[in-house]
Amino acid sequence: MVNIPLLLMSCGGVGRQLLHHIISCRDLHSKQGVRLRVVGVCDSKSMVTIQDVLTFELGDEYLLQLCKVKSSGSSLNGLANFGECQVFRVKKSRRKSWMLLLLFVDRVVQTNFRFMPNLIGLVVVDCSASSQTIALLNQVVNLYCCVVLANKKPLTSSLESYDKLVSHPRRIRHESTVGAGLPVISTINRILSSGDPIFRIMGSLSGTLGYVMSQVEGGRPFSQVVNAAKSLGYTEPDPRDDLSGMDVARKALILARLLGHRINMDSIKVESLYPVEMGPDVMSLEEFLANGLPSLDKDIQKRIDNASSNGNVLDMCEVGIQEVAKDSALGRLKGSDNVCERLFITIELVLASSAHVFRVGKLEILHGIQSEEVLVVMDLVIGMEEVLLEIYSRCYSEQPLVIQGAGAGNDTTAAGVLADILDLQDLFQH
Ligand SMILES: NC(=O)C1=CN([C@@H]2O[C@H](COP(=O)(O)OP(=O)(O)OC[C@H]3O[C@@H](n4cnc5c(N)ncnc54)[C@H](OP(=O)(O)O)[C@@H]3O)[C@@H](O)[C@H]2O)C=CC1
Numbered sequence: 001m002v003n004i005p006l007l008l009m010s011c012g013g014v015g016r017q018l019l020h021h022i023i024s025c026r027d028l029h030s031k032q033g034v035r036l037r038v039v040g041v042c043d044s045k046s047m048v049t050i051q052d053v054l055t056f057e058l059g060d061e062y063l064l065q066l067c068k069v070k071s072s073g074s075s076l077n078g079l080a081n082f083g084e085c086q087v088f089r090v091k092k093s094r095r096k097s098w099m100l101l102l103l104f105v106d107r108v109v110q111t112n113f114r115f116m117p118n119l120i121g122l123v124v125v126d127c128s129a130s131s132q133t134i135a136l137l138n139q140v141v142n143l144y145c146c147v148v149l150a151n152k153k154p155l156t157s158s159l160e161s162y163d164k165l166v167s168h169p170r171r172i173r174h175e176s177t178v179g180a181g182l183p184v185i186s187t188i189n190r191i192l193s194s195g196d197p198i199f200r201i202m203g204s205l206s207g208t209l210g211y212v213m214s215q216v217e218g219g220r221p222f223s224q225v226v227n228a229a230k231s232l233g234y235t236e237p238d239p240r241d242d243l244s245g246m247d248v249a250r251k252a253l254i255l256a257r258l259l260g261h262r263i264n265m266d267s268i269k270v271e272s273l274y275p276v277e278m279g280p281d282v283m284s285l286e287e288f289l290a291n292g293l294p295s296l297d298k299d300i301q302k303r304i305d306n307a308s309s310n311g312n313v314l315d316m317c318e319v320g321i322q323e324v325a326k327d328s329a330l331g332r333l334k335g336s337d338n339v340c341e342r343l344f345i346t347i348e349l350v351l352a353s354s355a356h357v358f359r360v361g362k363l364e365i366l367h368g369i370q371s372e373e374v375l376v377v378m379d380l381v382i383g384m385e386e387v388l389l390e391i392y393s394r395c396y397s398e399q400p401l402v403i404q405g406a407g408a409g410n411d412t413t414a415a416g417v418l419a420d421i422l423d424l425q426d427l428f429q430h
């Protein structure tokens, strides 16, 4: 039996769903000869672990209890010590919580290495949406640990940090960072490693924006559908990450870096759907949801009405939302329900998506136009949280390789994370 010890950073929507998936797949994994042993779970304020990670793990019942506590909105602090399970509380200092985790990981690795040299210590799974985990992740990759990410932030901070994180490519997986559970990253890696150069990626990669804009065009108030998308688990913990285009920009950066482009977030221009005074630095999330968001309803509706009275459709692009002619290339993408957002690294825009057979929006990364140029264009699918990605390479030049399906939601995201963890099993002890 292959034993894979796991430390899960987060116990939010995706984290809890992952624990449920792990528990419900016990029989399946057992038939496959794998045992996923959860040895630690933490949230932003506390950590639950066991002392002897070689012998014990957090039992399934305890994990379910932990999920229940977190679903009710409480902190892991609310859990009592039970048997081998110990709860560590960090009241104020986040730095301390980071140190606590690092000490834990270090201890696990030292303990493992004492008995099993040359083997991987544990898998650190980051399903948070925090950039506070970056420092820890950069440390653990040096401790012979594996890293699995749903969190996009560690891959989209500085290039130096990115390089560190991916310095052991066999030990890192991050499928769920782009397209949730869809096999986007692994497909691109397979194509690249076979020496087949990718020259264009086009796609629609925001489940939230696709859902929101389609519902709004269907007559529902903007604020209502953003809240619905949040309840459905499509949005980022702070939906402003979606509405500002930042979430898509992060996906674009992850893909661009995967293709070898040495670029940073500041190379990607985004245009937000809300004004600066409603940004996270100015307004709390609670205030934004309660007051900011509803105050945008009229403006968004007005733009939609204007667009329809002009015979146009709404298009979200480099200057935010704008109208495009219904019979224009963009307007035809998906009937009258069309939204487009362009995130571009060069100023020049290419609407290469215009003749696309699926008539859906695109995120587009083109390269090879000029040596330094990378172009990212995004245009959103209306009517669903589904995403679609086309990959053009030498082997897939006329007919692109297409990946399509649900691209947001806790279930599919956690499934992607689980598949990533299992993909690492060869590095662990039999
Ligand atoms: N939902 C989706 O469709 C997809 C989501 N993702 C990514 O998955 C991630 C999780 O999303 P979601 O589950 O909705 O988010 P939630 O807000 O529901 O959960 C985030 C969790 O992370 C914990 N956390 C915050 N800071 C830290 C920290 N420093 N150390 C450890 N844990 C921490 C939070 O703790 P606390 O409970 O104390 O606040 C919370 O439990 C995001 O990065 C998102 O981008 C990726 C693809 C698709």
Ligand SMILES: N[C@@H](CC=O)C(=O)O
Residues within 6 Å of the ligand: 177, 179, 180, 205, 206, 207, 208, 209, 234, 235, 236, 242, 247, 407, 408, 409
């Ligand atoms: N908030 C994201 C979720 C996946 O990354 C989206 O809406 O696509």
